[in-house]
Amino acid sequence: MKRLDMDCLAAISFEIRWSSPEALHREHFMARKANMWRDIFPAGMKEVLMGQPAGGESIISYQPGQAVPPRSRQDVLSTRTQNFMPREFLGRKVEPARGRFYPRGMLAGAGFFSTDMRPCRITSLDERELWVDCAHPLSDCNVEIKARVEDLAAKECETGGRMNHWMEEILGSGPGMQARAGDAPTEFAHDHGFERNDSTDDARFYSSPRFIDHIDARAREFLAGEYARELQPDMKVLDLMSSVTSHLPQDMQLQVTGLGMNPEEMQANPVLDSHVIQDLNLYQELPFNDESHDAVLCSLSVEYLTSPWAIAREVARVLRPGGIFMVGFSNRWFPPKVVRLWQELHEFERCGFVLDLLLQTGSFKDLESISIRNWWRPDDDPHIAQTRVSDPVYVVKGRRV
Template sequence: MSTINEGSYASIQFSLAWRSAEATHEERFLARKANLWRDIFPPGFKDLLMGLGAGEGVRASYAPGRGLPGREASRVVELPRRAFRGRSPSGRDITPRAGRFYPLGFFEGLPGVYPQDARPGRVLRADESLLRVDMGHPFAWRTLDVTAQVLEVRDKTSDTGGRISCWMEELCDGGPGLQARCEDGCPTDFADADAMTRLDPSDDALFHETPRLVNHVDSGAAQVLREAAMRRVRPGTRVLDLMAGWRTHLDPCAGIHVTGLGMNAQELAANPLLAERVVHDLNKSPLLPFPDASFDAVVCTLSIEYLIRPLEVVAECARVLAPGGELVIGFSDRWFPTKVPALWMDLHPFERLGWVLDLLLRDGRFEGLWTFSDRNRWRPADDPHIRQTFTGDPVFVAGGRRA
């Protein structure tokens, strides 16, 4: 068996575990081709990897400021409100809100920052005349636990230049950490008068009139969604698949009784995992047509982004869940843009995780909150989008347990 050495490439599954005041978090990132001679690893981590073979793993913990830039008082700055120049992808002028992250390039007058700078900065305070902005890394003050599982080791045949990867940055930059509230625990201000407006406000029944018997994410992402849900769904229990279609991201061999609630009868009829089928439009009526404590789990995958009254729907999920029941909400970065609210398009994918957590926190009946992300998988070779990108669809999941 080949083992990791200076003359090898390795495929490594990294996992980052961390805590916020409101939840536990796990971020998974695939290092497809780590070069042990050239790449940069977290402090001391390369030595831990040396000599490992496929199937073996290591773990290390990093205190704040070790492996990533730590907290610096100079990274928190105050600016006049007029210094904010932000526009959404849909062209709307953005109002800066406390707790939200925005590209640093949206703020004029920040030292060393240019308009093209996409690194996130967090608004700590926003009033009529002043903005207080934290330019530091979202993990600057957090302890991080890094785990690596070796998937494959290959001997090099040559080494003639190429890209240097810093794997701590790959794992931690680009969004992880944005789902947590501010250090003082104050809720993020997601409110906006136009937050729930959509490009197409027409009756959703018209949009769903024609069945869409297509896969909305690649098969690898679907498997990750299934595994994430089955970590929380116990075999032999009653499950509600909320906003269901022709595929349910659950294990068909788990002996679970699944009720599907969706918008299209033909899609529901084509779903072999459903024992019961209910056609219901949650945007017209968030009230679920089930008695209290009817289910041991509620799973909503690839659909939360279409709700225009999400807090009311989460409240109904809490009502129909038995004590100890699990709510699991998963999504990716593919959706029908005309049917998602403006807020969804304005948020970074990891902020969307924070928004889902905020729904559960505001409801107040969920405990043991958690989030999970999975990024940078290979796209399956038979996927229809393989010619556009080799990278698989990312997966983001959040949930909690009914108190």
């Protein structure tokens, strides 16, 4: 049996678990071509992986500052608010907000180069002064890492190439940004945050059916798998902002109602038992009784809501106690109808935004965020020529109290 050694190239899936005061978090990442001789792994990880066969796995827990750079006294600084150098995005200036992340180059007056794209977080501000945290978002967190050897291949003659620092690849690209900065909510809402490029009647935009998949087949499989973790046979499920695909597990007997904009799409959806036409940007009240559903799903659509907090409150109303609300999304959307705020946010800040929707209702517990990134795109996918990487999948979920 082939085992992992220095002469191998390995596919290794990582699952990183950490927690914030408001939620649990799981980050899944595929190291698709790990070079055991060249690449950098967190302390102790390479040693426990060596000798493992395909399917072998190991779990190591790390204290704050071990898996990611530790916090230092220089990471927290204060500067004058006027040192924030706003840049234009989608035709408007980006203004500072508490809890949000920005490139350090936007604080050029505080000693950073204007080209510095490393993230920093504004932890507090007023008209005169703002405080910034430049530490890694996970620097204060305990982190558990499970590594599983998925596949092994012999390495060709070593003549150079890229060296991967896998924790920088996985944890240096956003994980941690979902969490709040302290106890206060992040200031997501702003005056123009829910404007869209196309503000005309949504009914006109969605009048023609679109029989398309919004994410690739592997990403759809992952999304359905996350939903399957919480669903049970015979549950009464509301598929919010539904279309031709509900991303539900195929072998589960569910009672599914779709609520969406296009009747032809929902009529073609094989899992829907019934459907309702409603524009949630015009009418936020859901046409269902209190505590009438076991689960509510919103797949690949939350980015189009102009009154998302109102919709979250309505979801809480129609869920039974103990019912689950799950929101899945990726990094693809219809540009005319996506709200401005969604485009401003880092992908992991979007997880924080959706968590905030649930938190602000005061009606959800057991909150969790999940990210799944860097898997292979299926070979028969129409976009394989543009990228061999599968679409990322993010899920935020909470249980009705």
